[in-house]
Amino acid sequence: MTINNSSQDKYAFYGKNIKSFQKDENCMVFIMKDATGKGIMTSYDVFPGIKLMYNDFHMQGCFSEFRLNVQMLAIDHCREGRIEFLNGSYMYLNEGDLQISTKSNHVHAFGFPLHYYQGITIGIHxxxxxxxxxxxxxxxxxxxxxxxxxxxxxxxxxxxRTTESIQHIFSELYSVPEKIRIHYYRIKILELLLFLSAVDVSKNRESRPYFPKKQVDAVKKIMDYIRGHMDQHITLIELSNRFDIPLTAMKNCFKAIYGQSIYAYLRTYRIEKAAYLLRKTDDTITTIAGRVGYSNPSKFAAAFKEIKGMPPTKYQKNFV
Known part of the structure; x- marks a missing residue:
């Protein structure tokens, strides 16, 4: 297996920050690493000029140096996580979204607000x-x-947002037996292209909100703040005032970046932190509840069971 420090083919330059190796006759793997994590892109040649790529990123963001040598049509499906695009202001590709583009201007930074992203790209040269x-x-x-x-x-x-029909096509692409892989890809890509040829753009195009950098920066600071003060009860008005961002803009921007409302995110984060403490410490459940912002152990137990599927007492016993 030979790993190349720079990735170039007849279609595009992938970037000096990407290494690649040939896995088999039809498969090329691209790897991107930085101090925040790693991204792996596994690309299959399906037809001449048509590639299917699985994207699996576990990092905060990356800088793309991708430059095309040919005309391209790219179809991106987000399975999990989300991508942050910056082009003067910010926009987000969310879980379940489908994006169709030419990738003609792809040299810029991308963020992964949840620190992970999984999806598929179909590249048509x-x-x-x-x-x-x-x-x-x-x-x-x-x-x-x-x-x-x-x-x-x-x-x-x-x-x-992907329709039921499009979601059906992509869901089957995430679990394909190796024996039939390339032939199955061909069928599903043709099915997708036929479906897209019938889509009415005027009826289905979504107008996605863009968020100014000042708002996004404020919301990211809010995220850091609530994580560091999860033992406290903080109101949305207090956060709005503390970080000088209008209340409605704060709520809309937070949900766009992280996929949940502030309270829903904080609730999940508190329970995940509590689960970690239950596994890794000998603290009592009451003490842990207090550390993650629950003064009432009964409310903590109810919230924990709703998210983790079992009461904290049972969860803790599983790790003793």
Whole structure:
């Protein structure tokens, strides 16, 4: 196995910050590392000019140096986590979202607010893919150039929540037996392209909110603050005043970045911290409840059971 320090193929330059190796005849693996973690992208050649890539990132963010040598249509599906895009202001790709873009301007920073992201990218390099599909499926017509223009008519990416039909296509791509892998990918990609060719862009395009950097920075400081003061009862008004951000903007921005309301996130974080303390310390349940902001042990026990599926007493016994 040879690991390359720079990743380049005939379609694109992936970046000096990425290493790659050939796993087998149809599979290339790209690895990105920094001080915050690692990202692995496992790419399969499905048709000439069409690749399917599994993305698995466990890091705070990364800088993309990806530059294309050809015209491309890219389809991204977010399975878990979320991606933060910065282009003057911030926008988010959330769990269950589908994004269609040309990746023509892909040299910039990405954030992973939850410190993880998993999903699939289907990369279609148009000239080669058009020729390959035309020669392989003479009576099966998918106009890839028209798809590219349809979903990027204003040079902006197209983003929607996945419908039941699209979710069905992608859910099956996450568990494919190796024996039938490439043939199965071909069927599912053709199914997806056919489905997208029938999508009415005017009815399905979502207008996603963009958030100014000042708001995002304030909300990230709020996140750090509530994590460091989870033993205290903090109101939203207090947070709004302390960090000089309007209440509504704070709530909307927090949910966009982290996928939950402030109270829902804090509740889950408190219980996960309590679970860690139950596993790793000999403190009493009452003491741990107080450390994570619950003065009433009964309310703590009820919240713990709702999130972890069992009362804290049983959970603690499992790790004695």
């Amino acid at each position: 148009l000239d080669e893919a058009i020729e390959a599909l035309a020669s392989t499926f003479e009576e099966f017509s998918i106009d890839l150039q028209a798809l590219r223009e349809k979903f990027n008519y204003d040079n902006h990416s197209f983003m929607i």
